[in-house]
Amino acid sequence: MTRTLNSAPKGNSNIVVLHGCAHNPTGVDPTDDEWKEMAKIMKSNDLFPFFDCAYQGFATGYLSQDNFAVRYFVEQGIQLVIAQSFAKNLGLYGERAGAFHLVASPGPGASSTVDRVASQLSILQRSEISSPPIYGAQIASIILNDPRPFIEWEADLLTICGLIKKMRKCLKEELDRLQTPGTWGHIVNQIGMLSFTGLSPAQVLELREKCLCIWLKLEGSVLRA
Known part of the structure; x- marks a missing residue:
């Protein structure tokens, strides 16, 4: 850069x-x-x-x-x-x-x-x-411009930021528990709502296809029910 x-x-x-x-x-x-x-x-x-x-x-x-x-x-x-x-x-x-x-x-x-x-x-x-x-x-x-809601807003931001960090930590722990190939430390080292996974284009396409198939099966089950 x-x-x-x-x-x-x-x-x-x-x-x-x-x-x-x-x-x-x-x-x-x-x-x-x-x-x-x-x-x-x-x-x-x-x-x-x-x-x-x-x-x-x-x-x-x-x-x-x-x-x-x-x-x-x-x-x-x-x-x-x-x-x-x-x-x-x-x-x-x-x-x-x-x-x-x-x-x-x-x-x-x-x-x-x-x-x-x-x-x-x-x-x-x-x-x-x-x-x-x-x-x-x-x-x-x-x-x-009002101190009271501003303080509440700051507290809410801390809460949501803490939740994001917790979700990142839980995801990494589960990937490690499943012995998923690769290293996943970047998940907890990154910040905010978005993440660079490091997956290749081929891996992303495979995930997309598998997730779409699962979603269609679930959708079909819900409709039949």
Whole structure:
């Protein structure tokens, strides 16, 4: 990854999409030191970070830890944008609730940059969405701005994150118990809801076919019943 970043043409017209935490689809996140190394490369090569933040709280269970990368890039004075979704961590699927953030580079032109970007976003929003549904945004606003539901939300994130970790642990233990060929430590080393299995395309196709046959048999049994 660092080789790819170093070989990218310099200039902030080159946008690099980064997952803030709980990477989709691998479940493999950079360490804090690796994030720092990427920030150094991107700053020196004037690359533009675009953070996709869809799973905050699902990696460690803590909002403040899961946003380390974004905070560090901002601290380094790197101009960036963040697309933040509340579909997963606030359970607002179907409500299209989230936020778009621009953090301008510090300097005398920062206010002008923010104004110009806000103007363009207003035009895009008007032409593409016009009047979006407000219910999800209102729910998110209440939780984010009222200390009581915010504390409850943080506790809920810890609960779901703990459940994900427990499921990963149980899966690995069962694979080990069955003496399944291969090594399965990556299941517990990864984080979040998604996982890179390491299965080959042929193995995935075989699983798909077998699972489909089992599902069809079960479906047939239910229909006959």
